[in-house]
Amino acid sequence: MRIGFAGLGAIGTPMAARCAAVHQLAVWNRTAERATEFAKATPGSRQAISPRDLAEGADAIITCLPTSAQVEALLEGPDGLLAGMTQGSILVDCTSGDAATSRRIAERLATLGIAFVDAPLSGGPPLAIQGKLTVMCGGSPADVERATQVVAPFAAKVVRMGPVGAGHAMKAANNALLAANILTLAEALVTLAKAGIAPRDAVDVLNASSGRSFVSEVLIPDRVLSGTWPRLFRMALLEKDIGIFHDLAGEVGVADPVLGFSREQCRALRAALGESADYLDPIRVAEQAAGVELRG
Numbered sequence: 170m171r172i173g174f175a176g177l178g179a180i181g182t183p184m185a186a187r188c189a190a191v192h193q194l195a196v197w198n199r200t201a202e203r204a205t206e207f208a209k210a211t212p213g214s215r216q217a218i219s220p221r222d223l224a225e226g227a228d229a230i231i232t233c234l235p236t237s238a239q240v241e242a243l244l245e246g247p248d249g250l251l252a253g254m255t256q257g258s259i260l261v262d263c264t265s266g267d268a269a270t271s272r273r274i275a276e277r278l279a280t281l282g283i284a285f286v287d288a289p290l291s292g293g294p295p296l297a298i299q300g301k302l303t304v305m306c307g308g309s310p311a312d313v314e315r316a317t318q319v320v321a322p323f324a325a326k327v328v329r330m331g332p333v334g335a336g337h338a339m340k341a342a343n344n345a346l347l348a349a350n351i352l353t354l355a356e357a358l359v360t361l362a363k364a365g366i367a368p369r370d371a372v373d374v375l376n377a378s379s380g381r382s383f384v385s386e387v388l389i390p391d392r393v394l395s396g397t398w399p400r401l402f403r404m405a406l407l408e409k410d411i412g413i414f415h416d417l418a419g420e421v422g423v424a425d426p427v428l429g430f431s432r433e434q435c436r437a438l439r440a441a442l443g444e445s446a447d448y449l450d451p452i453r454v455a456e457q458a459a460g461v462e463l464r465g
């Protein structure tokens with residue numbers, strides 16, 4: 170397949186690298202230098218000079234940007250994606266975006282005979298490198314089947330959640346739970362540390378007990394207890410995701426008092442920590458407030 174990939178960020182870069190090993194790949198990035206470096210370092214890839222250039226001759230376009238609004242903004246204009254995309258091609262949007270914007274994008278593309286699937290991911294850069302991401306899709310069964318072929322180089326599990334927007338809904342709920350889990354676990358572990366319990370012991374017992382989670386089993390031991398704190402996913406993006414969930418709950422008329430409160434906490438943390446903070450930095454904030462460090 171001829172694939173055009175837009176968005177060489179923390180997770181887009183390893184996804185694109187997996188694609189280059191299997192498909193003919195063109196890459197475009199807003200900051201052109203990142204695409205230049207990628208194309209130099211990645212055999213089988215070329216740098217596109219515009220979204221239009223990226224789309225010309227492509228069977229499928231993959232986008233992986235912070236928000237759906239940014240994907241939508243890439244479509245129009247003389248150098249936009251739609252100036253290059255051809256009838257019968259497909260846009261697979263791996264952004265963790267919002268359903269309403271994606272439905273609008275899908276309608277616009279349908280007028281041109283172009284398919285659209287929202288295909289947000291779970292797994293993070295380490296699993297992207299291994300080609301083991303989970304992809305949750307929204308679109309018609311036939312379009313999702315096509316998208317499955319497109320994402321195959323970086324996906325271990327691809328699931329159709331429903332029509333366009335359903336992938337985004339699923340992803341937003343997952344990340345709302347992730348955010349709440351990070352915040353609540355930080356409170357619990359810092360409290361235990363202050364009460365004199367060694368952080369490693371607390372995490373070990375939690376992970377053999379019913380309060381455990383992905384955060385306690387993987388993220389805390391690998392990144393916090395070890396003190397390595399790799400920067401793999403921006404706090405700003407997690408705050409965006411829990412905000413999408415909160416809006417969805419409002420749209421369907423469900424009260425979300427607990428996740429809604431977590432959303433407010435995430436908002437405040439994003440404002441305090443800035444746009445480049447990592448999603449585990451709230452744990453540092455809890456450590457500093459309590460005067461303890463979760464290491465060991």
Ligand code: NDP
Nearest residue numbers: 176177178179180181199200234235239264265293402406
């Ligand atoms: P990054 O912030 O690392 O990268 C964002 C990418 O989008 C960059 O290539 C950036 O270009 C580009 N970009 C930003 N704004 C615009 C714009 N207005 N127009 C065009 N391009 C733009 O994000 P990630 O790679 O971490 O995340 C990408 C998406 O994947 C997000 O929706 C995120 O929520 C989701 N995701 C991320 C995961 C992770 O672990 N990192 C895991 C699962 C999902 P530039 O280089 O110019 O800044």
